[in-house]
Amino acid sequence: MTAPIRIGMVGGGFMGRVHRMAQRLDGDYQLIAGAFSSDPERARSSGKALNLDPARVYTDFTTMAEREAAREDGIHVVSIVTPNHLHAPIAQAFIEAGIHVICEKPLSISLEEAMALRALVRRHGVQLLLTHNYSGYPAVRRARQLIREGTLGELRLVEVDYAQDWLSEAGSEGWRGDPALAGPAGALGDIGIHAWQLADYVTGREIDTLSADLHTFVAGRQLDDFAQAMLRYRDGARGRLSVSQVSPGNNNRLRLAVYGSRGGLHFDQESPDALWFARLGDPLQRLSRNGPGSGAADLQASRLPAGHPEGYLEAFAQLYRDFACSLRGEAPPDIALPDVDTGCRGLAFVEAMLASSQSNGAWTAPAYPTD
Structure with a gap:
């Protein structure tokens, strides 16, 4: 052992x-x-x-x-x-x-x-x-693989939303409400960066320019509690991102939809055992975790038979398990663990969002690092 x-x-x-x-x-x-x-x-x-x-x-x-x-x-x-x-x-x-x-x-x-x-x-x-x-969910890895295989055809639209309600009133922010501790972005830096990474990981497409609007609804709060953006991707696709921590009735409603010329995918983080797939002209399909048609990447991230739910903790543990494989020199499937480059690109996205919003939504290019 x-x-x-x-x-x-x-x-x-x-x-x-x-x-x-x-x-x-x-x-x-x-x-x-x-x-x-x-x-x-x-x-x-x-x-x-x-x-x-x-x-x-x-x-x-x-x-x-x-x-x-x-x-x-x-x-x-x-x-x-x-x-x-x-x-x-x-x-x-x-x-x-x-x-x-x-x-x-x-x-x-x-x-x-x-x-x-x-x-x-x-x-x-x-x-x-x-x-x-969230990139540890089997359904997310399956979506990534389907797109890499060209199943959706030419990508056209990317839509990602993350809604919470825990900051709907003043006084609950803790350190996340202090720019000295949280940084210059509020909801954007807390959950917006998750939304960005989910879309980035699944599609493999980089944002060329974005037009952002950040807002603070709760009086006295120093950081944004809402952010949205229109996205233009380098390959011509278009996108939309929206994050809110002031949306009553929402706990962790993170949803991603990707549409191409031949089909579409939909993932809901609060129902993570399923990926919804629509091939153009065919009925909508529910692709179950560890179910028929699963590939190496999502099977490797699945511990239980289909129908026995896996969720947030298992996805978290999957990153730890994959990192252990990497540290030991083992070779997991091509899953692209989030690393220091992911972190840099995520901060480039955040800073572009801040700059765009401060310029009344001016189209802004993220300063992605280059070697």
Whole structure:
């Protein structure tokens, strides 16, 4: 049996619990170190609750990176689950220590920071996974494969929407409402970047220019709680993106529709076990996870027989499992894990959205990195 990969964690909260569950699901990782809080008592309490060696519970990430790198039994990879403004400095400390990184999105709070991390990853030869977990769903991978095979024909339209309601009233923002901690984008940086990545991953098409409108509905809020854009793709396709955290009745309604000259696809994150496919002129089909016609990419991301639902945690765990394969030098199917380049391109999208909205919707080209 392959030994689990030694992993550490910086940060905590809700997403910390999600990441730890994802790490455990397939037995690929063992959590052995962490910096869960800068407060010594909280750090010790968190470490004790996770049955960690007290000597490997830290109160700052710099010390953790240095000491773990110096140990023969040190961690191989670190998981970063902190507010956005800390992603880049924490990732930098561990990359420079030669430790692989799993980072919550967004990669940083600016494209400049993200590009600096990209250079560090290449210089130190480490791997970085960005947890855009929706790309771990089997249905999403099946949609990507169908498009790559040309099943839809020439792509014409891409529509992606992400609606939530938890910011419909003032006072619930937490650190996500503080530009110093969250960065310059609110709903756009929190869920808009997920919507962008889902469309980007499935279609494989890059946005050429976009016309954006960001708005803040709740009085006193410093960051956007709504964003929308018209999209023009480099191959001539057109698109639309809309994200809102002030839409009552919506929890995590992330939906993607892609239409081509020969057919269309529709995915709904709240019903993730199915992909809806319409071949032009034929009845609408429900393609079940692990059902007839499944391919290598989506079968590899499916753990249970069709009809036994899999969802958010399994998709999250799939990224961890695929990253474990990559760290071990194994070869999973062609699934294109979200990495440091994905993070840079995502920040280029965010900054183009901000610039366009500030210019009254002027068509703006994302400054995607080039080699």
